[in-house]
Amino acid sequence: ALRHSLQDRLSKSSSGKNRDEIYLKLRTSTAPPLKLIDLPGLDQRIMDESMISDYAERNDAILLVIVPAAQAPEIASSRALRLAKEYDGEGTRTIGIISKIDQAASEQKALAAVQALLLNQGPPKTADIPWVALIGQSVSIASAQSGSENSLETAWRAEFETLKSILTGAPQSKLGRIALVDALAQQIRKRMKVRLPNLLSGLQGKSQIVQDELVRLGEQMVQSAEGTRAIALELCREFEDRFLQHITTGEGSGWKIVASFEGNFPNRIKQLPIDRHFDINNVKRIVLEADGYQPYLISPEKGLRSLIKGVLELAKEPARLCVDEVHRVLIDIVSAAANATPGLGRYPPFKR
Structure with a gap:
């Protein structure tokens, strides 16, 4: 129901870009709050630099570089990859996604480039980025249209089997949306570990400020x-x-x-x-x-x-x-x- 609601709302938008954010809150006690920002059409120059920098330059933002499989041989010239390297030179908060593998199943050159990326054998600027392969979004959504509660999980398993049959030489740990979820989780954990010392230091500093202020104002007066x-x-x-x-x-x-x-x-x-x-x-x-x-x-x-x-x-x-x-x-x-x-x-x- 949640997925259908989002699809209906997004399908009503006539423009390719929109600064009006769609807020989706998912609350859980076992994960940090997340915000998803979609910036489509970077290589077609649909998005301007200012809108991109508003989100990409944030130190706690995880960048997803999505490249169609047919464009994998020219990945080095991808504008999305160039922008990701500009805002995250060390690749500590970037994940590469090669989409629409099924649409390039007959293109051996594209599949060879995809497998090279998944094996960390691509161009030098892609070496420090974890890459994941996915099939076309429309195919994945169509596979999950049934009313079964486990339809999404079934679609993910079907996607994994499809990718495994197409990319026979690629690591299975980098195939499908389950692999994407794992990659996202690893990057989130890395960012939390990096920020945790600063957060603790900030909390300790604020705690000391509060204690000093209490000392300055005086403690509660005693009456006995x-x-x-x-x-x-x-x-x-x-x-x-x-x-x-x-x-x-x-x-x-x-x-x-x-x-x-x-x-x-x-x-x-x-x-x-x-x-x-x-x-x-x-x-x-x-x-x-x-x-x-x-x-x-x-x-x-x-x-x-x-x-x-x-x-x-x-x-x-x-x-x-x-x-x-x-x-x-x-x-x-x-x-x-x-x-x-x-x-x-x-x-x-x-x-x-």
Whole structure:
């Protein structure tokens, strides 16, 4: 019924070309939406260049180059093929169709050219295009005029058998409308694979824009103390993650902490006069001064305590400088982590 409706509508058109589109919607959950544009008579210059470019230059359009079998020997000069190569130089969205095989069944030259195309042995400009052979449209439609539900499938099988008997040396996978459907499906899958990364990237970009806008506008206001605590805890978790990221990975100023403990602090310790402090003469002097009038054997710990205290006094300044350095670095890291936590920007008291 659908086919008959389209045939009746198209038969009423008196002009060879019409910019008024016939919209046919076929909805299914297993296939993308498709639009079929028929541009007949390219080789007869019926269609102007502007109308062709309106449809052919679209990157998601699949181009069907339909050439009658009788014209297969001169395929290299076909205007349809030239336009297809102009808009799709790599042949990634073009399918070649050789029609009316039955009408050229007695022309050996034409059949030889058709088989060469189907075997990818045609002219160089046709090598990167998949080719499919069909019989005349009127014959195929006439075969499907019966009222049987499977009339279309029967016609397709009959077409395949006819083509197989005419093109005996051609690949059977390139014969008939079933082969055309397979070729179309492969090209559609290829185009979807090519566009999928761009689509995903676009969706991710739009998602990020929406998230940024939500952050800018602010989240839903809470009306209870529990809600406020929940927001505060969530912000604390976000801040802690950012803070630990700086500390553990050395991101931002995190590397300066390691540099203070492993670089500056050991260097300052090495510069201390430890050797002079533990010189034998200096040790004797400190022990005698610590013992005073008491014999050393009675209270030896005073001398040792005095030696250790002196070393600790020497190390106090390098340790203080290290603490000051790490403190300044931690302040910078806290500030960087706070700035990297988007939620804190909406709650200035938390950020302070």
